[in-house]
Amino acid sequence: MPQKNQTLGEFIIENQSSFKYTSGELSRLINSIRLAAKVVNHEVNKAGLVDIIGTAGDTNIQGEDQQKLDVYANEKFIRTLTKRNIVCGIASEEEDDFIAINSQDKNNQNKYVVLIDPLDGSSNIDVNVSVGTIFSIYRRVTPLGTPVTKEDFLQKGSEQVAAGYIVYGTSTMIVYTTGCGVNGFTLNPAIGTFYLSHPNMQFPLDGKIYSVNEGNYIHFPQGVKNYIKYCQMEEGDRPYTSRYIGSLVSDFHRNMIKGGIYMYPKSSKSSNGKLRLLYECNPMAFIAEQANGKASDGFNRILDIEPTELHQRVPFICGSKNMVEKAEEFIQKADN
Ligand SMILES: O=P(O)(O)OC[C@H]1O[C@](O)(COP(=O)(O)O)[C@@H](O)[C@@H]1O
Ligand SMILES: [Mg+2]
Numbered sequence: 001m002p003q004k005n006q007t008l009g010e011f012i013i014e015n016q017s018s019f020k021y022t023s024g025e026l027s028r029l030i031n032s033i034r035l036a037a038k039v040v041n042h043e044v045n046k047a048g049l050v051d052i053i054g055t056a057g058d059t060n061i062q063g064e065d066q067q068k069l070d071v072y073a074n075e076k077f078i079r080t081l082t083k084r085n086i087v088c089g090i091a092s093e094e095e096d097d098f099i100a101i102n103s104q105d106k107n108n109q110n111k112y113v114v115l116i117d118p119l120d121g122s123s124n125i126d127v128n129v130s131v132g133t134i135f136s137i138y139r140r141v142t143p144l145g146t147p148v149t150k151e152d153f154l155q156k157g158s159e160q161v162a163a164g165y166i167v168y169g170t171s172t173m174i175v176y177t178t179g180c181g182v183n184g185f186t187l188n189p190a191i192g193t194f195y196l197s198h199p200n201m202q203f204p205l206d207g208k209i210y211s212v213n214e215g216n217y218i219h220f221p222q223g224v225k226n227y228i229k230y231c232q233m234e235e236g237d238r239p240y241t242s243r244y245i246g247s248l249v250s251d252f253h254r255n256m257i258k259g260g261i262y263m264y265p266k267s268s269k270s271s272n273g274k275l276r277l278l279y280e281c282n283p284m285a286f287i288a289e290q291a292n293g294k295a296s297d298g299f300n301r302i303l304d305i306e307p308t309e310l311h312q313r314v315p316f317i318c319g320s321k322n323m324v325e326k327a328e329e330f331i332q333k334a335d336n
């Protein structure tokens, strides 16, 4: 059992041996993400003071207006990972296509690719509500020393070797898994060190919180509507409480600690929902399952979905296992 209050650096070294592909490379990669997280955290904490709020004037490939902090965080993570020559490829919500890192260099023996959502919850940046960063790590499938290809990124979520998120909230935390459980580390801003504050995080099997943008209710499939009504009924331990921050990372984090379900279903407005499979749903699904939770699109396990596009979207339901299974029951019943 991890020792509470050990530093993230100590934890990474100590747990290196529990990782099946141990070579130190993944440890160095997690350390680089830790560094970039501190740089971005520094800027996030000043949102409102410095010229970091508002739109950057461009749109990303998804047609969304990029916020200045989206662009800033994207640059910092890509720069930190590239400068440390620790990966052979990066894909990001804010980049149209994947970026090959020195991969044409025959000597490039880096075997990991990283997919990131540099700033999650962009609509909350300007209003001082918690936001996050999400990352997903795979071993490349193409030979070392050859240029990375789309194939290296379009892997099923079940192939992830590590995944995590940073939440910039009342405190700043890194929460991640390498397939041996989920641990959370809180930043002590006075000394810039992350300490293990939440060892072996677990989703309660059941909860009393549901998180969904009910503003889209009329556009939801009947099964989703029925489940929301079920959450609101005066019966047994219901009604549940509705909590929706509008930042996936923050809603997920709260639900993992207190028990709850987060849903971004498909709707008549968006046939595949809003969230991106590769750098939002897969990493959160890996963490959820490692914390005894569950993640599906209403029918299929998220981690079994075969990706086809870098920025593809999927309906996403994630959280306490019994709650997700109840939601699936309503969705599948209404679909028949
Ligand atoms: O405003 P909506 O439609 O409810 O969407 C909110 C959801 O969209 C997101 O902001 C999408 O993520 P980005 O901010 O990274 O684009 C999620 O964090 C959040 O859960
Ligand atoms: Mg996001």
Ligand SMILES: [Mg+2]
Pocket: 070, 093, 117, 118, 119, 120, 121, 122
């Ligand atoms: Mg984002």
